[in-house]
Amino acid sequence: MPQTNVSELQIQRRKYQPVLPEVLQAGAAAVKAKEGKLTHSIADREKVKEIFPNTYGLPEVTFVKGANAKIKNKAVRVGVVLSGGQAPGGHNVIAGLFDGLKKANKKNVLIGFLGGPSGILENKYKVISEKVLDDYRNTGGFDFIQSGRTKIETDQQFCSTKDNCTSQKLDALVVVGGDDSNTNAALIAEYSKKENMGMCVVGVPKTIDGDLKNKNIETSFGFDTATKIYAELVGNICRDVNSAQKYWHFVRLMGRSASHITLEVGFKTQPNIVLVGEEILAKNLTLAKVVDNIVSVIKKRAADGKNFGVALVPEGLIEFIPEMKKLISALNDTLAEHASAIAGFDSIEEKKEYVFNKLPANLSALMQSLPAGIASQLMLDRDPHGNVQVSLIETEKLLIEMVQKKLVELKKEGSYKGKFSAITHFFGYEGRCGIPSNFDANYCYALGYNAAVLALNNFTGYLSSVRNLTQAPKKWICGGIPLTMMMNIEKRHGKDKPVIQKALVDLKGKPFKEFAKKRDTWAVTESYIFPGPIQYFGPTEVTDLTTKTLQYEQTKK
Structure with missing residues (x-):
């Protein structure tokens, strides 16, 4: 549905025209892929290769100008899903993806899965049209198609993914997310290859935390806008503290x-x-x-x-303090191993007492030495990835x-x-969910457009890469980096799992x-x-x- 309640700023932001990198400006049909060296995972190479036999070791890809006639030969259907927490600029990723597909062939179709990965599993979607999408260009939030934290990891979930993506006749799926979400994208890409689905899977790097980056992913989208918003608030506090001085x-x-x-x-x-x-x-x-x-x-x-x-x-400070890091790691394992027993207790105090007795003596003593409120917060349910929900721990207090x-x-x-x-x-x-800065508006649009070029060239298992970001947008360098290149093995829910480092x-x-x-x-x-x-x-x-x-x-x- 078109947005009806909009501010003056939002009306003006709709008029903003993101600047595309020069290599993408003529469209996918004028872009060739230059393949670089073959890659390997950042750590745990043999284990990662064993999990991703069909998509491991792919080459880095850089886009250069050049005729690419095959792009217009066939109309394609592409799905997009927003996964994980919100970040400013998500709508511009969708806009760039949409425009990149339509520039290549007006018959190309983009559908948005609703509510995150659960939309894939439940086959909830909407066909994206230019008229409706235009209301969301350069705006914050993920409300156009919403997001979610569902992980696609069980055999049944993968089967549902195959059935629904096949029923949609998808040629490609674009997953917009952080490290965990793009790990999921890599697993879907591997599954698609194994099952001969013929569906390309491309990731887009999203997280305001800024921890999804390397030499080819210089920053994740949303970091620029979020830190500017926080800096405004902190700057206001600095001015206040310098005024009151108490x-x-x-x-x-x-x-x-x-x-x-x-x-x-x-x-x-x-x-x-x-x-x-x-x-x-x-x-x-x-x-x-x-x-x-x-x-x-x-x-x-x-x-x-x-x-x-x-x-x-x-x-996340509390997880960086070594003694607390050890305590949280032990708590993660203990809570996972004894989940059913702990669930049987009615009060948090009973749960804590049970856990105290299961922890090593030194960590049990540390846990009991903490203020009662902090100890209780450490006992809260883990997030879908098995991590302590540090946002609920009031470390500053x-x-x-x-x-x-x-x-x-x-x-x-x-x-x-x-x-x-x-x-x-x-x-x-x-x-x-702030309105994206000029940088994020341009960057997200380029990431989405670049993802369209990756999908149209069937580069499956890749993350959209736009770099050289301190230069003007037209000078940005575009391409793709294999998702497995960023992988290592970490323990989640007490089990070894592949995860983007x-x-x-x-x-x-x-x-x-x-x-x-x-x-x-x-x-x-x-x-x-x-x-x-x-x-x-x-x-x-x-x-x-x-x-x-x-x-x-x-x-x-």
């Missing part, structure tokens, strides 16, 4: 398995404390040591009469409680005379090194930056900036 604000930011969002928002706002989970893990810091480091900054500022500040906390306790001790010793009042925030869902903050990379140079200054001074809202209109030097992370990574010197 509170410490602890801000937890989305990013379950990596600290990319926190680091990028740190660059954009320059708060007093930025915790990077990967550094804490590398230094093998205990929870107590993390608290001591925070207290050290608070003491230094208090000595200058500054009983205020801003601290950024990555959502845990830190504040422990910081307060430490400061009371120091005050008794006479080594601290300041005041500490704390306010907490969690910014997560605020950034997932998450990209963590590289402590030897330029972004972190730049941060490390500056954080001591940020800690004791008010170096705050107030970036304001995402700018759509104005000088390109403001509206079209890429993330600081990409700028540092792509700078040659």
Whole structure:
């Protein structure tokens, strides 16, 4: 259905024309594929190859200009599905995919599966038309066809996928998702090959967390917009804290398995404390040591009469603290192994008591030492991928409680005379469905159009790759990277599973090194930056900036 309730900004954003990379501008019929070297998985090569015998070891692909007459020979039907959490720009991926298919052949058909992968299993879909799609161009959210977190992994689910995709006469399926969703895409591609379905499967890299990237996937879509939205909010808090000068604000930011969002928002706002989970893990810091480091900054500022500040906390921090990481891993295994017994208890306290007795003694002691609320949150049901739902764990409150306790001790010793009042925030869902920035509007459109070219050339088991992103969009380089190339083996629900390896903050990379140079200054001074809202209109030097992370990574010197 066309959207009826729209804002003035949305009306104007519909008029925005994304810029395609030059190699794609003439359409798929004017694009040739240049195959590179054969690839192998990033780790666990033999195990990954055993799971993907038909799609392992494919070559990297780069698109170049050149006649490709076979593209127009046959009209195709392509399905698209949005999988996992929302990210700004998803609608532009669909728009790029639609336009790429129609440019190649007006008879090509695009259908959207509704509600995520469950739409494939239930054969719920709608045929996408230009008239309806136009209302969603350059808009945020996934509401055009919705998303979902269903995983296609059982024999019955694969059979349903085959039956429904065959009944739809699909020549290709495009899966828009993060690392887990694109792992699923790889499994569907392998199944399609094994079953001779004749259906090409292509992935598109989506996650605001920024942890789906490598040399060919420089960033996942949505990261740019989400970090700009969070930076606006954090910048507002920095301005407030510098005005009132009486509170410490602890801000937890989305990013379950990596600290990319926190680091990028740190660059954009320059708060007093930025915790990077990967550094804490590398230094093998205990929870107590993390608290001591925070207290050290608070003491230094208090000595200058500054009983205020801003601290950024990555959502997944608790999993980066080695002792907590071991506890969560043990909890994952224990909860999976004893699921039926635990389900038989009525109260959370009974469940905790049962689990305490199943954990190793040292981890049981650690679990019991945590504040009751945090211990209970660690017992919550896992997500569909078997991971603890860290977004439900109020890590910032845990830190504040422990910081307060430490400061009371120091005050008794006479080594601290300041005041500490704390306010907490969690910014997560605020950034997932924002209207995409110019960068994400262009990038997503290019990713979708590029996915159409991959599908039309029958490159199955590939992830849409658009790179050279710090340059103007017309100079972006397009192609595909084999999904198996990014795989390793991880334990999920107590079993070994193939998974696209998450990209963590590289402590030897330029972004972190730049941060490390500056954080001591940020800690004791008010170096705050107030970036304001995402700018759509104005000088390109403001509206079209890429993330600081990409700028540092792509700078040659």
